[in-house]
Amino acid sequence: xxxxxxxxxxxxxxxxxxxxxxxxxxxxxxxxxxxxxxxxxxxxxxxxxxxxxxxxxxxxxxxxxxxxxxxxxxxxxxxxxxxxxxxxxxxxxxxxxxxxxxxxxxxxxxxxxxxxxxxxxxxxxxxxxxxxxxxxxxxxxxxxxxxxxxxxxxxxxxxxxxxxxxxxxxxxxxxxxxxxxxxxxxxxxxxxxxxxxxxxxxxxxxxxxxxxxxxxxxxxxxx
Numbered sequence: 001x002x003x004x005x006x007x008x009x010x011x012x013x014x015x016x017x018x019x020x021x022x023x024x025x026x027x028x029x030x031x032x033x034x035x036x037x038x039x040x041x042x043x044x045x046x047x048x049x050x051x052x053x054x055x056x057x058x059x060x061x062x063x064x065x066x067x068x069x070x071x072x073x074x075x076x077x078x079x080x081x082x083x084x085x086x087x088x089x090x091x092x093x094x095x096x097x098x099x100x101x102x103x104x105x106x107x108x109x110x111x112x113x114x115x116x117x118x119x120x121x122x123x124x125x126x127x128x129x130x131x132x133x134x135x136x137x138x139x140x141x142x143x144x145x146x147x148x149x150x151x152x153x154x155x156x157x158x159x160x161x162x163x164x165x166x167x168x169x170x171x172x173x174x175x176x177x178x179x180x181x182x183x184x185x186x187x188x189x190x191x192x193x194x195x196x197x198x199x200x201x202x203x204x205x206x207x208x209x210x211x212x213x214x215x216x217x218x219x220x221x222x223x
Contacts, residue, residue, distance in 0.1 A: 003027035003079075004089055004111045005140075009132055017138030019172040023179065023202060024140060026077045028087050033078040033207035036179065038200025040071040040095065046193045062105070062121040066097040075200065078210035083219050086110045090214045091118075108216055112223050118144070124220035125151055126158065139171025150222045164193045177201070 005024040006013045013021065026034050045067055073095045082088045091107040108119045109130075120126040129145040144166040147158040164185035171180055179202065184195040 003030065004087060004109055004116060005132070007111055008114060008116045008130075009134070012132075012134045015134040015138060016140060017172045019179070020138060020140060020170070022204070023077070023172075026089055027079045028081065028208055030079070031206060031208050032204045033076070033210075034202050034204055035077070036075040036200040036202045038073060038075075038178070038198055040073055040196050040198035041069065042198075043068050043071055043095070043097075043196045044192075044194070046191065062126065066095070066103050068097055071198075072096040073198065073200070076214055078207050078214055080208075080210040080215065082108075082110070082215075084221055088210075090210050092214045106214075106216065117223055119216065119220060122216055123151075123218040124216045125149060127220065127223055135169070135171070137171045139169060142166075142168045142170075148222070150220050155222055161187075161189060163187070173199075 003025045004027060006027075009016075013024075016024065023034050026032060043066060073093055076090060076092045076094075078090045080088055080090070087110065089109045091109060093105045095103045095105075097103050106120070106122050108124065110117050110119070116130040116132060118128045118130050120128060127148045127150060129147075131143045131145055133141045133143075135141055144164075147160070147163055149156055149158045164187045166183060166185045168181065168183045170182075172178075173180055176199070178199045180199045182195075182197045185193045187193055
C-alpha cells in the first residue's frame, strides 16, 4: 500500500526530492511518523476585520489568529486507521505564540477517489479538496479547492466568497538541511487573510497509530 500522497500524486511522486518523498511517504505501510520542530520566521494575518473570523476558527483548531516572528512550532504527521476504516494522516501544528500559551491547527487527511481530502479542525467540520503539484525544486505545492461544511444534520458547500483559498509550498533545502514551508490564504474579494513562513527539521519514529491527543474528537463520514 502506498501513502495517501503517493497515491494521489502517482508518477509525479518520484519527482519530489528524496527527503520530501520520505516525509510525504508517511503511512501505515511505511509504519513511521514524521515529527518536525522548527521556527516560523513570520506568522501574519490580514486587516483588523479578519480577526473575528480567525478567532472563531481558533475555537475548533482551524485557524491561528496570533501573529509574530520567530515563533517555535511543531508539526506531527502520524498515520492511523480511523473508525471508518480509512487510512488517515495527521497534520497537527502547534505554535508557541507567547510564553505559556500555544495555538493549534488540526488537519487530518484521507484519500477519496484518488484525491487528498483535508478535514480541518478538532471536529472535522470542514472538508477541503486539495490539488497537488510538484515544483522545480522537488517541493510540493498544495492548493485548496472546494470546501464543504458538515455539522450534525447540516451539510453544505461552503461559499468561497466567505472563505479563503490556501496555497502551501513545502520543499527541502540541501543548503541548510531543513524543510521550508510558505503558506498564504487569500480571499478573492478581500485579499490576504492569513499566512506563515518557516523552516523545520524532522525525526522519524515507528508508528502505525496516532496518539489520541492528535486525533479529531469527531470523525466525519461525509466527504
